[in-house]
Amino acid sequence: MRSSIRVRFAPSPTGYLHVGGARTALFNYLFAKRMGGTFILRIEDTDRSRYQEDACKEIYESLQWLGITWDEGPDVGGAYGSYVQSERVDLYRKHAQQLLESGHAYRCFCTPQRLEELRNYQEKNKLDPGYDKQCRNLPAQESARLLAENTPHIIRLKIPQDRVVAFNDLIRGAIEYKSAVLDDLVLMKTDGFPTYHLANVVDDHAMEISHVLRGDEWIASTPRHVLLYEAFGWTPPIFAHMPVILSADGGKLSKRKGAASVLDYKNQGYLPEALFNFLALLGWSLGDGDEREKLSQEELISVFSLGQVSPKASVFDEKKLEWMNGLYMRERTSISLAELVVPFWKQKGWVPNATPVSDTTLVKVIDLLKERSKKIVDMVESATYFFIAPVQYEEKAVRKYFVPDAIKILADLCELLSKAESFEHAALEALYKNYGDSLGIAFGVLIHPTRLAVSGVSFGPGLFELLEVLGKEQVCSRLQTAIAFIQNAVATRTES
């Protein structure tokens, strides 16, 4: 049975879902699941000027990719719909009307121009900014006359004077505001749409939201919301405000400072379970001496508690995310990673489009690469030599390994390899061992030049696994090329 815990994530479709929003969604999700409650997705699209067509799709995709699913929402429905605010405008109008009638709200006929002049004046004279409440005491018949003339107007909440508004925040504790510093906030706009404040409060009540877990930026609005609940005669939900996520330089997270959008992380080849885990630990910890850091979604659900959410803003440490992503990469099967990597290889033209991602050779390449990679895109550049023969050799390694003696060694090995019956890595290793032993040459003297010859670089997967994947033909041809290269270099050197 579901508990009466109901929480919601309520994004505005004004752009991509950034990691801060994703973490708010994540905490809502974890809290709901932990408590056996309901997680709701609600779209707050009351600002028609900032609405972006694709934003909703991107929000859904981001959350789904992360593994955050909702019990009620625009696409899945639910008993409290609609879950899109632009489809609920009548409800907000009705409630605004109710407040007008009960004397908790009033019509304001001030023009945007007047408000702007007012703000400028206040700023110039170093006065506290805010609406001067000119329309608050407009005589009833004057208000009625303007209304009858269809004068554009808005509806404002009548904030009571000389009150102390107190509420408890689950993360920050008791918070108090003097009502005098609170503006008569706008409930309905000229265009007939509600503001966030009205729509949010009406919906949270109508949808029986028990806990409002939202971003820090709302904390200053909360006392106004409390007053709104009071005006309606409703009991406010329990509030918890999540701290912000900052970029490495301590500023706001933005696209310019790396990725900010959840989908950017997806496209860069981060694994959703890694981002999920990482985000959960950003501003939240297990506490109680529990030092686990790598936790599955199920584990996180079973231990999550709002009391352990830190009130402090935290810096998004990309390095730590990478580390954690690497942990999850190594845990994934190579076939599942192939789904993500192979498209990049196809894009490079290294793999024919028709090749299935589950192709055994491709999966073998991933076997060799995944332990050395922190994200999917790392497996693109580092896979180059699996698909194309090196066009140049790492300079430092050339000086070290492509010495004159290497010519004979590589030539011998080339000969032996071309006659090898098995190209399986254990067999190749035995072949190298025998050859080395017969001439009394150290293993490393054989291995390093070979690696450089076939890959062009001095580092990478185990040599014999590498040779096995490349295959006899490629290996021999690359060895020939390298031999010619060394001969040429030696000749040039002796000439000069």
Place this chain on the structure above:
RNA sequence: GGUCCCUUCGUCUAGUGGUUAGGACACAGGAUUUUCAUUCCUGCAGCAGGGGUUCAAUUCCCCUAGGGACUGCCA
């Protein structure tokens, strides 16, 4: 400017009125490995500052400094 919030290693954090202030990432060194990576070990590094309260304060209170949010007919 005003209101509110925040402050433990570079970063994420645990933690307590008495601890050698713990872990993780990063960084440095070492071991293992044919190389790289992994793994393991070691090291580096922190309670913003100043007052109180107290036998004792990183922990409680106040002030200062620094940071942030809000201050829209945006959310």
